[in-house]
Amino acid sequence: WRAPIVGTLVGSVFDTAVFFTVAFSAAFAFAGPNDGFALETAPLMGVLPVETMRWVSWALGDLGVKLIIAVVALIPYRLLAARWSQPALAA
Template identity: 95%
Template sequence: MNFLTRYLPFVAAMALVVVASNILVQFPMQGQVGGLSLADLLTWGAFTYPFSFLVTDLANRRYGPAVARKVVFVGFMTAVTCSILVPPFLFRHGLIEFETAADRLVRIAAASGAAFSAAFAFAGPNDSFALEAAPLMGMLPVETMRWVSWALGDLSVKLIIAVVALIPYRLLAARWSQPAVAVGA
């Protein structure tokens, strides 16, 4: 059994999570909670991207760090390619309402890699909406660029998901931390 077929579920899960997140990060959440404008605080990608860490951790538990690194690399490279190719396809077929410029797609794909490698940190926001001044965290009296609030909102969501996901993660991790036993042995 070769690498791709044996580890395909993990590679596919990593690619799916990263592609979905790279598309959803282009959509700020709409709505108000009291005086808090959600568009100034969160994008939809904040809710999906933390699952890439779950895939990484589960692959590490199941197959060890060396294989997990390969899974993450192959899944992430697949996701970067798809993150550049899929949004124009979705736009052409009417599934998303705006066309994304190629340079923006490349920045988004590279920026998602910043979660795994600081080498991509140079790829920052470069569009007017992300650079506009907005209340910090969508409600504080201090104004800053909207992307700063998005970063803080994204971190907050990741911390909340980490706390909520610890129980299911521990259950899955405990199951996979034991080597598989051959039937009839």
């Protein structure tokens, strides 16, 4: 249970960070054209009072969806793993 959740967490954070940084960050402008809309500032997640670049909000939203899906998928895994790890009762 711990290994899959840690692996999912680390993999999701790494995947999101690499993709959105390379795709939208001004630091990688040499790799291709910048998207002005993605680099403009807006409220974080569209509603919070913190102003940040839009691509940061998109990355946080993407990460949130990945983590929600991981939790939903890992709950049945945990239940099955717990069931299989219990010793069989003798009749």
